[in-house]
Amino acid sequence: MLIRTALGFANHLLAGEAWARKRLQPFAGQGLRLICGPVTANLVIRPDGTLTEADTSNVPAVELILPPEALWQSGGDREALIAATRLNGAADLAETIGFVLRHLRWEIEDDLAPVLGDVAARRLAKGAARFIAWHQRQAQAFAQNLAEYFSLEKPLIVQRFEFAAFARDVGQVADATERLNRRVESLTARRNP
Incomplete structure (x- = not known):
């Protein structure tokens, strides 16, 4: 449930940013594994640059490892959270994921205005x-x-x-x-x- 909610939110952000989807499109079909303590999510990049859940048999090209304590230690500071995240795996995809994470923003006003x-x-x-x-x-x-x-x-x-x-x-x-x-x-x- 939590993973699906987070995935929906990530895709909502990606839907509003064509540049981010364009950066992810060349990596369509490649897997990501998000690890935060006991929570693990396996994802795959779709051809349109959004994300979907993958089965556990999918071998991820990149692992994003976030220490659980970083969630509360960062105090909601996005930069501190990103700095605490370790990226392992394919260098080109890891670099692209890192770039998208650093620059993708949620404009809450745009979602609330309608x-x-x-x-x-x-x-x-x-x-x-x-x-x-x-x-x-x-x-x-x-x-x-x-x-x-x-x-x-x-x-x-x-x-x-x-x-x-x-x-x-x-x-x-x-x-x-x-x-x-x-x-x-x-x-x-x-x-x-």
Whole structure:
């Protein structure tokens, strides 16, 4: 269900961008495998440059691997999400897929305008963008507050400078212990000729 929804959305975006379909058309019939944690989708490029589901026996020419944590770590930042994605396989198709992913945009206003009208669609899109940005700022502030709480007030997390000082101290104790061992061995050797 999720894969079909995502595939429908991807084809909706491709339908609105002739340049993207044109770039994908030379690769018609070649397979893609999208992997995000336990979710795997096998796709094939159609002759018109859109995508369709493929069966599992289809050998993909390219694999797109997205670490699951990248979905929440990116915070909705498209560039960060694309940067976290690894492309493996045929270089020419991987390069084309990467280019299409970086440049394909969803113009939500264009989809809402026929239903709501131009002004309402623009206001709704701008309001949604502000709402999403506000949520991202709140999530980031919450994460920072949580890290501060667990590192300063209830020290469950060691701060970087504290860890560096501890490591330095451990190194100094190890050096002193080594010097002491050498001194003891030297004195023992002198006593027992």
